[in-house]
Amino acid sequence: MRPTHNSYLLFLFLIGFTLLSGCEDKIESSxxxxxxxxxxxxxxxxxxxxxxxxxxxxxxxxxxxxxxxxxxxxxxxxxxxxxxxxxxxxxxxxxxxxxxxxxxxxxxxxTESVDSSEELVFTDSFLPAAGESVSGLELLFAWGIEGADSVSFDLLLFQSGNDLSPIVFEDIKDTTYLVQGLKYNTNYLWQIVGYHNSREYYSSVRRFNTSSFPNNQILFAGYDKEILQLFVCDSLAENTSQITFSKHHSWNAKINDQRTAIAFQSTRDVETGLYAMDTDGGNIRRLTDFHVGGYFHEKIEYDWAPDGTHIIFSSYENLYSINKDGTGLRVVTRAPAGYHFREVVYSPDGENIYAIVLSSDVLDRKIYQMDENGDNMSLLYEDSGYALANLDVSPDLRSLLFSKDLSGHVSTTGRMLNAHVFELNIGNGTEVDLSVHKPAGTNDLNASYSPDGGSIVFTNGRNTLSSVPNIYVMQIDGKKRKTLIHGGYTPQWFE
Missing domain, CATH: 2.60.40.10 (Immunoglobulins)
Structure with missing residues (x-):
């Protein structure tokens, strides 16, 4: 017989106290x-x-x-x-x-056991070890037994501070089990229940904790078993951690400057929406409860406020602001008549917002600058006949990055044929092509500055609609391009 729901609840209530002094300590209570x-x-x-x-x-x-x-x-x-x-x-x-x-x-x-195969005994061969700190959000659990054959197991996993029933992984036939989707910076308790000869055998309860959100620098989306998931890696791509294990696509992620929350785009609720979650992967909440779109939009365009309290995002002719918990939705400003907002980005000091607007003419796109409250909107850049996409502001506030399709191709699907990354001097309006070393037939997109402003991360891929791009880095002058991640989307380089 499997343990009952009520016993799980009582068990969780009791073991919550053990996290204060270690799982091997007894529970103190008046x-x-x-x-x-x-x-x-x-x-x-x-x-x-x-x-x-x-x-x-x-x-x-x-x-x-x-x-x-x-x-x-x-x-x-x-x-x-x-x-x-x-x-x-x-x-x-x-x-x-x-x-x-x-x-x-x-x-x-x-009663002394005549046949050792009649009895199940747990050995001390448990992984993770008691009190161990583990990195990453997937973990191989292992346990040892002796003296029994034909055994099945349940793995009970309890999360500190969660008053719900444990996560139960049932009918495990081996003495190992891979669990995905743990949370960062979280204490866990776990126990194995063995089933043998119609009897239940309980292992001791063991404790482990997961490490804090990794000190990596690049957040990106990539495929895992045909589902887009979110990953983080260091600037050399030597250490990569998967941070979502959803059954639905997640991409276009950005972390706030305080490293307390990650916003991302997902199909969790069928229609694509903008979501946010804590950096431990918990507290997922939907921020947009209406259809977000506009002329030739491929993704939801948004940015975190530098203080991390809210997000701005574009939808049709409106630029919206919403608090990180999903409250406080308001219209910041409206685009010029006949235009929709596309990309939006804050300056690192939070004093200005930059936005690309576009009309029903695919190539009619302009970059505007405005105050943080949406006032004093002024035209900063336009180049008639070329589609513009993506925006990022340099850490020193002097320059913008954006992509421009030099092919002049007109496509209602948003397809570009020859997108180059340009850097625009905000003060004097001069621009520099940083993609002079780009292979023919490819697009450079989604460029953003490194935190020190000395490098740029971006994607490059074939200009076909089915192409999966790679993530590259290059120097600020466009030289020394090199592949960082094979098969990655929408990178963000953060501190």
């Missing part, structure tokens, strides 16, 4: 009692020492002394299954109730 007992040998009723005694829900694991006695002090009041086990004996259990400020005494009689 509403507690004492559990004592004696374990005897069935054949001669002699006391058995070094018998492992545990409880479900978990309280503490103890061993019997030379008189076969054990004591668990300060055990929280409630009903428990007391389990006694030792290699060479058949495990036995009894249900007891612990009352406030009282001692509950039990007696268990163990």
């Amino acid at each position: 509403l507690s009692g004492t559990l004592t007992g004696r374990i005897l040998d069935q054949e001669n009723l002699m006391p058995l020492e070094e018998i492992r005694v545990s409880t479900n829900p978990y309280s503490e694991i103890v061993e019997t002394d030379s008189m076969g006695r054990f004591t668990i002090n300060d055990i929280k009041t409630g009903e428990y299954n007391v389990i006694a086990s030792k290699s060479g004996y058949k495990s036995e259990s009894v249900t007891v109730t612990v009352f406030f400020n009282e001692t509950t005494d039990v007696e268990l009689v163990l």
